[in-house]
Amino acid sequence: MNIVVDSGNTFSKIGWFEGKKLIRYTTHLEFPELIRQIRAELPEYLLFSSVGRTNEEFQTALSEPVNIIGLTPETPLPILKNYETPQTLGADRIAAAAGANFLFPDEDILVIDMGTCITYDIVDTSATFQGGLISPGVRMRFGAMHTFTKRLPLVEPEKEPELIGKSTRQAMQSGVMNGTLAEIEGIIERYRHNYPSLRVVLCGGDAAFFESSLKPPIFAVPELVLIGLNRILTYNVSLQ
Template sequence: MNIVVDSGNTYSKVGWFEREKLIRYTTRLEFPELIKNIRAELPANILYSSVSRPVEEFEKALDLPVRIFHLSPEMPLPITKNYDTPQTLGADRIAAAAGANSLFPNEDLVVIDMGTCITYDLIDHNAVFQGGLISPGVRMRFKAMHSFTQRLPMVEPEAGPPLIGKSTRHAMQSGVMNGVLAEMEGIIERYRHKSPALRVVLCGGDSAFFESSLKPPIFAVPELVLIGLNRILTYNVSLQ
């Protein structure tokens, strides 16, 4: 069994894999809970990916005789990066790309990851990560309107608001949710001009708001980042 850890600034997500199959996963773990969950079932290998806590601290806290791999910009990958600044490329972006390529090999793909920011990344049929774009996420847009104005309220996202809002709150809902949908449709269409057979893979916490509104074929894979981390892990284990 392998374990992959996607550790953010506050919480971590852990996935347990038997080879390529995701057995289970746990989210919103604080660091002590993360260590406790891993200790409960000793894996053969661990891939640790973190934006905040160094791998040395994780290894010291875990203190187990298990191989720990650390996702860094220098780590060998099952895909190739065609990116001018690979040192700045986010781990979630490359993991989602590796996950999409493992699920849909030999295809041109655009991966849309809807988290704090929305990223649109192109992986071609030769398994080359070509880059993409980064846009403000859904909650970031609501927070910006609330923070940068004196009278606009803080609004939570809702799926499928009417295009024409009849109140300030509904107008904000429409502006963000329908605006993001229009953005996604437009960017997908531009990518498809470059590759008519393009497959769209959607992931991230806010993807559920939009997956039924986008024109098919759209493939929603909520745990794509964990799948990609496991693909990177198995690739590196095979190099040992």
């Protein structure tokens, strides 16, 4: 059994794999609970990806004899990177691209990851990460309207709001949610000019708000980042 860890600034996500198969996963773990769960069932190999902690800090906290691979810009990958600033490339973006290429090899893929920010990334038929674009996520958009105005409330996202809002809250819901939907549809269409057979894969915490509204074929793979991290892990194990 292998374990992959996607550790954010506050919470972590952990996935247990048997070979290529995701057995189970847990989200929203604080660091002490993450360590406790790993100690309860030590894996053969573990990949640790973090935006806030180093691999050395993680190894010290775990203090168990586990083969740990830390995901850094220098970690060997099963896909290529055609990116001018690889040192600044987020681990989630490259992991999602690796996961998409694993699930749909030999295809041009647009990965849309809907988290704090929305990232749109291309991995092409040559298994090369070509880059993409980053835009504000839905909660960031709601938060910006509340923060930078005097009277607009802080609103939580809702699924499929009416296009014409009849109150301020409804108008904000429509502006963010329908505006984000229009953004996604427009960007997919523009990418398809360059990649006519483009496959679109949707992931991230806010994907559920939009997957039923997008025109098919859109493939929703909620745990794409974990799948990609495991693909990177198994690739590195094969190099040993």
